Amino acid sequence: MSETIVLDPTSESAPATRTRLARPSSLSGETIGLLDISKPRGDVFLDEIERQLIERGAIVRRYKKPTFSKPAPVDLRHEIATQCTLVIEALAD
Amino acid sequence: MDGNRTRRTEFIRPNRVEDGGAHQALGHLHFVEYREDMATPARELSSTALSDGLTVVVKRDCETCQMVEQVILEITESTSIRVITQDDPAFPESVDREHDNELAFSWHHDIETVPTLIKVSSGSEEVRTVGWSQAEWQTITGIDDLGASLPVMRPGCGSMSVDPDLVDALRAKFAGDGLAARQVEFAQAEDPFEAMFERGWTDGLPVVPPTRERVLRMLEGTTRDPDEVVAIAPPDLVELTVEKIAVNAVMAGCRPEYLPWVIAAIEAVCNDTFNMHGLLATTMPVGPVLICNGPGTKAIGMNSGINVFGQGNRANLTIGRAVQLVIRNVGGGRPGEVDRATHGSPGKISFCFAEDEAGSPFQPLSVQRGMPEGTDAITVFAGEGPKCVVDQLARTPEQLVATLADALMGMHNPKLVIGFDVVLVISPDHSRIFHEAKWSDAEVLEALYAATTRPGAELARGVGGIAEGVPAGFADAPALPKFRPGGILLAHAGGGAGLFSSMIGGWVNGEMGSDPVTVAVRP
Numbered sequence: 001m002s003e004t005i006v007l008d009p010t011s012e013s014a015p016a017t018r019t020r021l022a023r024p025s026s027l028s029g030e031t032i033g034l035l036d037i038s039k040p041r042g043d044v045f046l047d048e049i050e051r052q053l054i055e056r057g058a059i060v061r062r063y064k065k066p067t068f069s070k071p072a073p074v075d076l077r078h079e080i081a082t083q084c085t086l087v088i089e090a091l092a093d
Numbered sequence: 094m095d096g097n098r099t100r101r102t103e104f105i106r107p108n109r110v111e112d113g114g115a116h117q118a119l120g121h122l123h124f125v126e127y128r129e130d131m132a133t134p135a136r137e138l139s140s141t142a143l144s145d146g147l148t149v150v151v152k153r154d155c156e157t158c159q160m161v162e163q164v165i166l167e168i169t170e171s172t173s174i175r176v177i178t179q180d181d182p183a184f185p186e187s188v189d190r191e192h193d194n195e196l197a198f199s200w201h202h203d204i205e206t207v208p209t210l211i212k213v214s215s216g217s218e219e220v221r222t223v224g225w226s227q228a229e230w231q232t233i234t235g236i237d238d239l240g241a242s243l244p245v246m247r248p249g250c251g252s253m254s255v256d257p258d259l260v261d262a263l264r265a266k267f268a269g270d271g272l273a274a275r276q277v278e279f280a281q282a283e284d285p286f287e288a289m290f291e292r293g294w295t296d297g298l299p300v301v302p303p304t305r306e307r308v309l310r311m312l313e314g315t316t317r318d319p320d321e322v323v324a325i326a327p328p329d330l331v332e333l334t335v336e337k338i339a340v341n342a343v344m345a346g347c348r349p350e351y352l353p354w355v356i357a358a359i360e361a362v363c364n365d366t367f368n369m370h371g372l373l374a375t376t377m378p379v380g381p382v383l384i385c386n387g388p389g390t391k392a393i394g395m396n397s398g399i400n401v402f403g404q405g406n407r408a409n410l411t412i413g414r415a416v417q418l419v420i421r422n423v424g425g426g427r428p429g430e431v432d433r434a435t436h437g438s439p440g441k442i443s444f445c446f447a448e449d450e451a452g453s454p455f456q457p458l459s460v461q462r463g464m465p466e467g468t469d470a471i472t473v474f475a476g477e478g479p480k481c482v483v484d485q486l487a488r489t490p491e492q493l494v495a496t497l498a499d500a501l502m503g504m505h506n507p508k509l510v511i512g513f514d515v516v517l518v519i520s521p522d523h524s525r526i527f528h529e530a531k532w533s534d535a536e537v538l539e540a541l542y543a544a545t546t547r548p549g550a551e552l553a554r555g556v557g558g559i560a561e562g563v564p565a566g567f568a569d570a571p572a573l574p575k576f577r578p579g580g581i582l583l584a585h586a587g588g589g590a591g592l593f594s595s596m597i598g599g600w601v602n603g604e605m606g607s608d609p610v611t612v613a614v615r616p
Contacts (some may be wrong), residue, residue, distance in 0.1 A: 069607045
């Protein structure tokens, strides 16, 4: 049996490459989502970020994943994508 | 073939015996020297289709085929017969024959035995017989005294098209196999084993090259179609087909009969309840632990005894490994990427074992979890490596429970409670103590839950100089259980000697993490 031809064990899919959005020149007037992944004390970190963003004239919206151990539900991802121009995710523990 | 020169191809040929009985006929075998120029060469196979009339498939390497050569010749005297030979194109020399040199005819018409005599009318098969049966050959050919001098019956031999050494290649060549995976071709100068390491397809150990032949053979282990989607594989959320599981099962070293267990394990881990995604992503040293129950564990040769968590048993090791290779290769879950484990565990290569049901005083774990008795089933548990619990002096169930409870309290941190489950694997030497005292699994569990319950004052943060613990608000709680209801999974396994048991600590349980899942294994 020849072993030089094998079947691909992978998903055979390449991740889509996306160009990064241009860095905004100012945060003033931007709607920024803050996503708490539900790790302990993530809210402490995000409270401080929120305070600083508001100082810079941004509009802040807060979101929370039900649990850090599972991917964010698709509805939550959709909500953030439609309501915000930028998002910050807190991985604090 | 080597031209027309004479070679020593000795073959046994029955003498025509007009009046011989059954035993006499075989007594008249003799050797002749065969020269290729004695016989007209075989024609190539005219068609893989069946042709109307009689067809017989034979090979030289079969005494029964050699015995029926005279019968075939007899048939040609009154009617035509298509003779198809599998091995030697010069056999049978006395009749015109076609050589099925690629075994295409034999494959497509499911020839399992030679000789096989087939009668075809209007393009469809009417009847066939395998081996030599005087009565059946006479009926099929309509020749009353056909082979009258031969024994009334002789079994045939295996067809070359079902030869274990050839069948995989034939299946790959002829079967409409329905495989969809991309073929990857290595250069002649490449070592396939090295090439698979370089492509990132392995867990750090060599894998078996998943050739088309091997994957098709693996798929023989299940009745499911290769394109059936079994699950959505995390973390890349890819549709996971039976075929892709089979490819990775080949790589892991599985035998085809293990495939249903691999598929069941995949079904059990790839869902929101078990949360394989979170298990991958966590920094804790946990992976899927597969606990197998049912008569099928014995049928496929799983180990439930000596060195049950260790090396040396192909089924245990390769089933667990296949599951992890599927997650790695199809799901895309690789260490350093989505897999963020601080230390990990050797069990993340493979951690799979069978429960010792025959020697157990308890109900099998699968039955405790609601499966009917005697069902092949897998329970998956998000667990770390096993830890030994020693008690060589306990002689009563109460004494043993006290030791087990102390060890269980220590799991992860003695002051962390409720958030983690455990699999407690009792050894035969320890289970005997419960058995002699007539304790059922329910009674053992009840005692363990009670003995692992502590007042909040012992568990609060800061108590005993240990910062870790339950939040201060729980300090007044009179009793906090180490384990939630159902949080201790009781199993029985291990060698016959050793007053030790073993515990497998879990990951975060419930909605926040993972719940154990039990599924039936279906063919």
